[in-house]
Every structure is written in C-alpha cells, then in structure tokens.
Amino acid sequence: MASEAGARVEQSVFRSIADAARPIDARIVDQAVEWLVKIQSGRSSAEDSDACARWRQSHPDHERAWLRVCGLGRDLREGTGAVDPHVARMALRGADRQRRRWALKTIAGLGVGAWTAWAMRHDLALLNADYRTAAGERRDIVLPDGTRVLLNTRSAIDVRFDATARTLRLVGGEIMVTTAKDSAGRPFVVLGRDGRIVPVGTRFLVREFDAGDRRSEVTVLEGAVDLSAGERSQVTRVPAGSRVRFSGTGVGSLSTPPDGAAAWADGMLVVERMRLDDFIGELARYRTGVLRCDPEVAGVLVSGAFPLADTDAVLAMLGETLPVRLRSLSRYWVTVAAG
Numbered sequence: 362m363a364s365e366a367g368a369r370v371e372q373s374v375f376r377s378i379a380d381a382a383r384p385i386d387a388r389i390v391d392q393a394v395e396w397l398v399k400i401q402s403g404r405s406s407a408e409d410s411d412a413c414a415r416w417r418q419s420h421p422d423h424e425r426a427w428l429r430v431c432g433l434g435r436d437l438r439e440g441t442g443a444v445d446p447h448v449a450r451m452a453l454r455g456a457d458r459q460r461r462r463w464a465l466k467t468i469a470g471l472g473v474g475a476w477t478a479w480a481m482r483h484d485l486a487l488l489n490a491d492y493r494t495a496a497g498e499r500r501d502i503v504l505p506d507g508t509r510v511l512l513n514t515r516s517a518i519d520v521r522f523d524a525t526a527r528t529l530r531l532v533g534g535e536i537m538v539t540t541a542k543d544s545a546g547r548p549f550v551v552l553g554r555d556g557r558i559v560p561v562g563t564r565f566l567v568r569e570f571d572a573g574d575r576r577s578e579v580t581v582l583e584g585a586v587d588l589s590a591g592e593r594s595q596v597t598r599v600p601a602g603s604r605v606r607f608s609g610t611g612v613g614s615l616s617t618p619p620d621g622a623a624a625w626a627d628g629m630l631v632v633e634r635m636r637l638d639d640f641i642g643e644l645a646r647y648r649t650g651v652l653r654c655d656p657e658v659a660g661v662l663v664s665g666a667f668p669l670a671d672t673d674a675v676l677a678m679l680g681e682t683l684p685v686r687l688r689s690l691s692r693y694w695v696t697v698a699a700g
Contacts, residue, residue, distance in 0.1 A: 385425055386422065390620040390624075394666065396413045396416060396427070398627045398628060399413070493516065494516050494517070496515055497514055499511060499628070506522070506542075508539065510537070511536065513534055513537075514534065514535075524545075526548055527543060528551075529549070530553075531569060536566070536567055537626055538560065538564065538567070554577060554609075557588070560586045563582075563584025577607055578607070580603075580604040580622050583601050585600045590607040590612050595612075625669065630643060634664055636662060637660070637661040637663055637685075638656075651695070653697070655697060679697065685697050685700045
C-alpha cells in the first residue's frame, strides 16, 4: 500500500510555463537570474524596473527566461489540481500524525549525537584549508595572479603558487573559477579528490559530492578544460556549455548543464522539474542541521527560483504552496512530509 501511494505521488504538481521543447541560452538565463536578484533585493529603483522590462521585451528568449525563473507562483496556481487525493487525505490523519511525531522525536533523540559527530568531522576536515566557507556562506577570492575563485556553501580550497605552476586544491564543496593569464606562463591546475583539471582560458564550476555519492562534477561556462581522472588518467576535453561527472574509476559522458547551473553565484537556486527529495538535498547544503524529505512526497516536482539567503522562508513557502507540511523538532531538524 505504501509503495502504491508513493508511486501515485510521483507526478508534478506544476505545469511548465515555458516552452520546454526549445532550450534557452545559459547566458540569457544567467541574465534573468541577475535581474530577478536585483528586483527582489529591496534596493531596486523605478529605473531598474524599467530597465528590466526593456530587457524582457528586447527578445522573446529574454521573456521566456524571465518566466522560467519566476514561474513558481503561476505553476502553483495552475498545477495544484494534479495533486493526488491520497495526499490531500493525509491532512485528515491527525492520530497518525501524533504517532509519527512521537516516533520522530524518539528517533531524533537517538540519532542527533551521531549526526553531530558526522557534521563536526566534515567541518573539521575544512578547518585547515587556506580559504573556506560555512553553511550558507559564499566567499569571493582573488588569487595573486588575478584568478577569481568563488566558494559556494561549505567549501574549502588550498592554494599553492611556485615557480613552475599555479595549483588550487579543492578540499571539499563547490567553486567557480575564472582564470587569469599568468605573466610567467605557469599552467593553472585544479586538483580534486577524483581528478585533475587544467583550464584553457575559461570559467568553470567544480563540485565534489559528499561521501554517500563519491563523485565529482565539472561544468564549463566559458572556454574549455582538460580533465584527467580514473586509473588510466586519459585526458578528456570538456568544452563550454558542457558538464561531466567523474570519479576515481573514470570520466562519464558529456551532457548539457541545466539552466541556472551557476545561479548560486547570485544567491539563487534555480530548478525546473526537480524531484522534491533532490531539491531538499540541494537546499540542505545551505543550512546547518538536518533537513529531510519524506519518501511519500519525494517524487513531487518543483520549478522556480529560490533565494538561498533565507532557507527558512523557502521551506515556509513549500509548506504553504505544496501538499506538504514541515515537521520540526527545532530549526536544526526539519522533515518535509505529506500534508
């Protein structure tokens, strides 16, 4: 019965408001995100609003990108009719809720010590790095050669420049690198847990996934990179507009990154038709504590642009607009469950 209920929930509560059949240039999506951040910052002027309107009207793809990153509200208004009645009935099961809440508190009491130990071990691994960020923090670093490195949440790097090479080691997390030319002609190298990246005049992202999913990922926004990974260490050229996942066993196939792949650099999480459990997993990177998704609603699909500066507000919005509710022992232990 539980598996049948879970299968029924694996559908979108949204309908895409953009023309999904034709992709939008990633640079246009980035521009739309920048406009959204400016307009929603609380510091925008009437001139900014007029300039944004002119940008949207200047090309059809500009409007499509704008609707895509702003599409959550409309999707919610038009798509909630697709919610399975089983999910709605969950709201009436008060007695079951009480029992589940009691069980959750019991399990949390037993498990919080183990989680704390894991979190401390993870954070301690970053403490000795040259540069690092805490949960929810971003940090922009300019290296001695002019290369810019933007660290995402819970990330750390070591930097070693000598007479022969410029080396950046990713200790953990995710970074955006914009390389600069070196007057001494030294190569720039990024060393990670799973491979070696040599950029070719480029801007790119590198991310290492946590221990439960031992792999890394490089996304090239401009230029190209040469990637070496795996036992044979063959070089793979990754061009602009491409993403590839790799591990200690080798390099995967090139793919096209999703729109808004670099939106975190502007403080936004931009997703389209992402499973709710995957969305919660991404959001959890920007919070301290435990954030979980109940398997019963894991397959609900989410689209929209979400501000990373206030994850509590994002969770509250999910609770108000989706067939889910938040079960909280505290701000540091939250479960997104069926509403």
